[in-house]
Amino acid sequence: MTDLKEVARLAGVSRATAARVFASPDVVRPTTREQVFAAARQLGFRPNRLGRQLRLQTTNLIGVVVPNLLNPVFAEQFQSMERAARLRGYNLLLATTDYSSERESAVVEELLRQRVDGLVLTVTDADRSRVLQSLAGEDTPFVLAYHQPGNPDYSTVSVDNRAGMALATRYLLDAGHRRIGMVAGPALQSDRARLRYAGYCEAMREAGLDSLPVIEMPAHTQADFAALEPLLHGPQALSALVCSNDLLAISLIAQLRRNGWSVPRQLSVIGFDGIALGTQIHPTLCSVVQPIATLANTVIDQLLAQIAGAAPASHCLPCHIRPGESTRPYEETCDDPHQ
Incomplete structure (x- = not known):
């Protein structure tokens, strides 16, 4: 059976150097590391990690x-x-x-x-x-x-989850929105979602506006249009939403569009996470980037x-805001497709 000594001899290095290549390859020069790995491949050698683990x-x-x-x-x-x-x-x-x-x-x-x-x-x-x-x-x-x-x-x-969602809410407030809601998963089950809801409430309070109860969805990453629809009609209809995570925001945009609502013309949407997928959809997702x-x-x-x-x-x-096409400045409209 091939041992480490034979690998070292074929690679032209000491046994200690060969051992160091397998134990901590990042501390060995790349040329030496490749010599030892090439010798090991040629001889069919694999180090006994279990024995080393038991020793250490x-x-x-x-x-x-x-x-x-x-x-x-x-x-x-x-x-x-x-x-x-x-x-x-x-x-x-x-x-x-x-x-x-x-x-x-x-x-x-x-x-x-x-x-x-x-x-x-x-x-x-x-x-x-x-x-x-x-x-x-x-x-x-x-x-x-x-x-x-x-x-x-x-x-x-x-x-800072609270500060991040306050940042997102202020971004919408600065764009003229006043009727802003927050969408999250079941019963704010996640401690991160609760902190983000606190940030939303803080920003609304600072602007002299009432925050709304969280709009609860059936899952952390899955939107349900039926839960949102009652808030889209009438004089107090929402004009913007902050979402507890990006995948929920993406799901929500899809649900809105399937039901005849335009994002961002009728409703602006912001996510939280900054995942790469958000830049590849249409409209591109505005998000708080972690x-x-x-x-x-x-x-x-x-x-x-x-x-x-x-x-x-x-x-x-x-964290910071990544602008996207899913938000726009607020404009008073009569675009409720169901009026």
């Missing part, structure tokens, strides 16, 4: 928990994290929860059984999560992505620092 009591695995991959924000986040982790010699294990707290407990327990070195978590409600409370008694470091929980002992990387790639890289850096012994820390990244 580490797996170089990071568990990642997200609500789903139907929302591209989580897919974009995972891709950026995978790239950042791979450069540091780590691999990711992914699990989804479909916004179920029971499922969160099950998948985290399974990842802990896999002996992951750390966890990246996006849960439904960080302030009420049983999973986070139980992890307090574990040795496994974790970082929350997108959350702003009240517990200062949690390590988090997020944007710096997803920066957030993902910061999450990995923070988690690896904790694995190395650093204390938990929190980072709040800036």
Whole structure:
């Protein structure tokens, strides 16, 4: 059986250098790294990672928990994290929860059984999560992505959800809109959606306007025209909507257009996330942009620092408005197609 010594001899390097190539390839010169990998391929050699893991009591695995991959924000986040982790010699294990707290407990327990070195978590409600409370008694470091929980002992990387939605609402107010509503998933189940609703209410209050109760949709990323239709008619009909995430905004625009409503001529719509898909639809989506790639890289850096012994820390990244064709300045119209 081929061993590391034979690979080193064929590559023309020392055994220590060959070992370093497999353990920490990013610290070895590219030419040397390729020599060793080429020799390993020629000899059919693969390093015994299990033995190394047992010796070092580490797996170089990071568990990642997200609500789903139907929302591209989580897919974009995972891709950026995978790239950042791979450069540091780590691999990711992914699990989804479909916004179920029971499922969160099950998948985290399974990842802990896999002996992951750390966890990246996006849960439904960080302030009420049983999973986070139980992890307090574990040795496994974790970082929350997108959350702003009240517990200062949690390590988090997020944007300011409240400020971001206030920014979106003010963007519409500055364009002359006064009858603005907010669309979100079931019962503001997500703590992020609740913070975003608070930001909407704050901006409306500052403008001397009444905020409306959240317009609840059947799912976090799926709009239902029937839930919105009663607010589109009469003298107090809405002229603009802020949505708790981009995919919900895209679904909403599609539902409006299917039912004869023009976006943005009759209704302006803003999303929240800044996913790339929003720039590829018509009309292009105006959105509050979260710096997803920066957030993902910061999450990995923070988690690896904790694995190395650093204390938990929190980072709040800036967000901004990406203009799009889904909004326009307010103009008084009589364009209700159903009058």
